[in-house]
Amino acid sequence: MNRLPALAVAALLLIGASDRRSGYDDASPDTRAMQDDDAANPAFLWVQQGEALWSEPAGTTGKSCATCHGDVTTLRGAATRYPAFDPQRGRLVTMEQRINLCRTDHMGAPALAWDDDRLLSLSALVGLQSRGMPLAVEPREPFLSEGAALFRERMGQLNLSCAQCHEERAGESLGGSVIPQGHPNGYPEYRLEWQGLGSLYRRLRNCMVGVRAEPFSPDSREAAVLALFLAVRANGMRVETPAVRP
Numbered sequence: 001m002n003r004l005p006a007l008a009v010a011a012l013l014l015i016g017a018s019d020r021r022s023g024y025d026d027a028s029p030d031t032r033a034m035q036d037d038d039a040a041n042p043a044f045l046w047v048q049q050g051e052a053l054w055s056e057p058a059g060t061t062g063k064s065c066a067t068c069h070g071d072v073t074t075l076r077g078a079a080t081r082y083p084a085f086d087p088q089r090g091r092l093v094t095m096e097q098r099i100n101l102c103r104t105d106h107m108g109a110p111a112l113a114w115d116d117d118r119l120l121s122l123s124a125l126v127g128l129q130s131r132g133m134p135l136a137v138e139p140r141e142p143f144l145s146e147g148a149a150l151f152r153e154r155m156g157q158l159n160l161s162c163a164q165c166h167e168e169r170a171g172e173s174l175g176g177s178v179i180p181q182g183h184p185n186g187y188p189e190y191r192l193e194w195q196g197l198g199s200l201y202r203r204l205r206n207c208m209v210g211v212r213a214e215p216f217s218p219d220s221r222e223a224a225v226l227a228l229f230l231a232v233r234a235n236g237m238r239v240e241t242p243a244v245r246p
Contacts, residue, residue, distance in 0.1 A: 020181060020183065020234070020237060021170075021171075021180070021181055021183075022183055022185060022186070022237060022238075022240065023180045023181075023183065023186060023243065023245050024186070024240060024243065026171075026178040026180050027244070027245060027246060028246070031192070031244055031245070031246060032244075034244045035240070035243055035244035041190065041242065041244055042190045042197075042244070043124060043188070043189065043190040043197050043242030043243075043244065044242070046117065046120055046121040046124045046188075046197045046242070047121065047124050047125050047128055047242065049117065049118070049121040050121035050122045050123075050124055050125030050126075051072070051125060053065070053118055053121060053122055053125075054066055054072050054122070054125060057107075058103065058107050058109040059103065059107035059108035059109030059110075060107075060108030060109075061106065061107050061108045063106060063107045063108075064107075065102070065122070068102070068106060072125055072126065072129060073129055075126050075129050075130075076129045076130060076133075077129075077130055077133060078095075078126060078129065078130065079095060079126055079127040079129065079130040079239055079241060080130050080133050080134065080135050080136045080137070080239060081136060081137060081138070082094055082095040082098065082137065082231070083095075083137065083224055083227050083228045083231060084098075084137070084138065085138065085140045085143075091221070091224070092140070092143055092221075092224040092225065092227075092228055093224075094200075094201075094224060094227055095123055095126065095127070096114060096119055096123055096199060096201075097219070099112075099119060099122050099123060099126070100112060100119070114199060114201055114202070114218040115198075115199075115202065117197075119199075120188050120197045120198070120199065121197075123187075123188050123199065124188050124197060124241060124242045127187070127188065127239065127241030127242065128241055128242065130239045130241070131238075131239050131240065131241055132238055132239065133238065133239050134235070134236050134237065134238060134239075135185055135231060135234050135235045135236060135237055135238075135239060136235060136236075137228065137231040137232050137235055139232045139235075140228065143224070143225045143228050144225075144228060144229055144232055146221075146222075146225040146229075147225035147226045147227070147228050147229025147230070147232075148229050150162075150222060150225065150226045150229070151163050151226065151229055151230070155208065155211055155213035156208065156211035156212040156213030156214075157211070157212035157213075158210075158211040158212055159211075160211045162182065162207070162226075165179055165182075165207075166179065166180065166181055166182035167181070170182075177246055180245075182230065183230070183233070183234040183237055184200045184227065184230045184231055184234060185234050185237045185238065185239055185240050185241075185243075186239075186240040186241055186242070186243025186244075186245065187199060187200040187203075187241060187243070188200075188241065188242060189240075189241070189242055189243040189244065189245050190242060190243070190244045190245070191244075191245045191246070192244070192245070192246050193246065197242065200227055200230070201218045201223060201227075204216070204223065204226065204227075205218075
């Protein structure tokens with residue numbers, strides 16, 4: 001494995017472990033209560049759809065997710081490790097991409113679009129199996145350094161970086177809402193502003209549009225390395241999938 005020394009990794013991450021706050025901590029009591037109660041959490045509508053899809057054959061092989069993996073509980077801990085390096089492809093793979101690779105490589109089924117409810121449902125179902133476990137994403141180079149650089153790069157017509165909001169001004173108020181530190185430990189998550197479930201990529205795309213920048217494509221190297229940096233930055237935090245956020 002190509003791992004950075006611990007001190008080198010720490011130098012890339014501006015927020016210390018003791019100072020990290022989940023978006024849950026910045027949410028209102030009503031929003032936290034919604035996340036805490038599976039019966040009230042709207043994201044569980046997608047989880048239920050994911051449970052049905054898990055055993056549903058798809059593609060030319062007639063296989064389902066359950067054909068290879070058995071019960072979905074066998075994937076407990078899987079979501080704590082993504083994005084991960086795929087040695088066969090020589091690149092990073094996100095959880096959503098892994099699901100699509102299973103579809104195309106083993107099921108003979110077409111890949112699902114990033115905003116497809118079926119992909120979100122399967123991602124939420126798999127992520128739920130790791131709820132409460134600490135993130136433990138490998139700080140793989142050179143991807144980690146690339147992601148760290150993107151996090152600090154000013155973008156768009158507003159000339160803002162991710163770090164300016166989610167590091168320097170985290171905890172302050174913007175439009176009546178608390179600016180979060182931007183940890184990805186709850187994705188896919190239900191956002192009240194979306195009135196639906198969304199991926200981390202959707203959040204990144206919205207931020208880039210907000211600063212008047214051209215968004216990265218969902219399957220781009222840029223999107224993957226930024227997701228890796230955010231995940232490593234959150235290592236040790238508990239998985240909350242499917243989270244609820246404002």
